[in-house]
Amino acid sequence: MARKVYKGAVNNKERSIQKLLASVGKVIREKGYAGLTATNIAQQAGVSRRLISMYFGSVDELVETYVKSKDYWVAASGTTVITQENKEGNNTRQLLESLLLNQLDFFNRNEEMRQIILWEISQRTEIMYHICNEREQLGSRIFEMTDKELKDRPVDLRAVSALLVAGIYYMVLHSKTSDSFFCEIDITLPEGLQRIRDAIKQILKWVYEKEA
Incomplete structure (x- = not known):
């Protein structure tokens, strides 16, 4: 039987990325574009603020990625x-x-x-x-x-x-x-x-x- 490859880290990263993107939309709906701060987005996503820099580079890059998708x-x-x-x-x-x-x-x-x-x-x-x-x-x-x-x-x-x-x-x-x-x-x-x-x-x- 082929050995199953562990993909936990990959899956966790993808889940965090999707949470951050979804949280941008929630912040926009609840607080408007003025509320698009790293703190608000991370809190809405339930993840650490440092993941924004890790996965997107900056809040602006995260927001731009979300806006392009919508x-x-x-x-x-x-x-x-x-x-x-x-x-x-x-x-x-x-x-x-x-x-x-x-x-x-x-x-x-x-x-x-x-x-x-x-x-x-x-x-x-x-x-x-x-x-x-x-x-x-x-x-x-x-x-x-x-x-x-x-x-x-x-x-x-x-x-x-x-x-x-x-x-x-x-x-x-x-x-x-x-x-x-x-x-x-x-x-x-x-x-x-x-x-x-x-x-x-x-x-x-x-x-x-x-x-x-």
């Missing part, structure tokens, strides 16, 4: 299935529509991500600077494909996309912090959220059908 656009850059058809500049409307609708759903249900975006727009930090750069890399890949499909058409898809992404962020944040409607729409209700989904589809339809 950020919708960073995650999409590694998981989005871009077909050969998209790469050739065909059917990019469907790809963009899927990304935006999924962003709406993801941001609407993810409290940690909402806190992260609030952090991003309220403070300039190296962590969020790096995250923003990774998002832009995904955007560049997509726009390289859409440029082929929309060549010679009088549309600025970058500006349209910027307004749609920003609008999704703002409307969701507004719905979570205020009891008031926005343009007489309540996206806390399924029918209100569907109206926004339909509007995203309609805007992209107008963009792609606009003649030169």
Whole structure:
């Protein structure tokens, strides 16, 4: 019989890493981004503060690792299935529509991500600077494909996309912090959220059908 290899230290390290990452999310939910200190994170994880330096190098590296795992656009850059058809500049409307609708759903249900975006727009930090750069890399890949499909058409898809992404962020944040409607729409209700989904589809339809 083959001798069983002891993996206790490896397993303990992995458990500690996962505890630290999970505790970042808990601290964000309970204390906001201002509470992301080594003491708070370690206490929430139930481990020694020195493990943060041992496994991540610093609190900033730990937080950046967590944010990258939760950020919708960073995650999409590694998981989005871009077909050969998209790469050739065909059917990019469907790809963009899927990304935006999924962003709406993801941001609407993810409290940690909402806190992260609030952090991003309220403070300039190296962590969020790096995250923003990774998002832009995904955007560049997509726009390289859409440029082929929309060549010679009088549309600025970058500006349209910027307004749609920003609008999704703002409307969701507004719905979570205020009891008031926005343009007489309540996206806390399924029918209100569907109206926004339909509007995203309609805007992209107008963009792609606009003649030169």
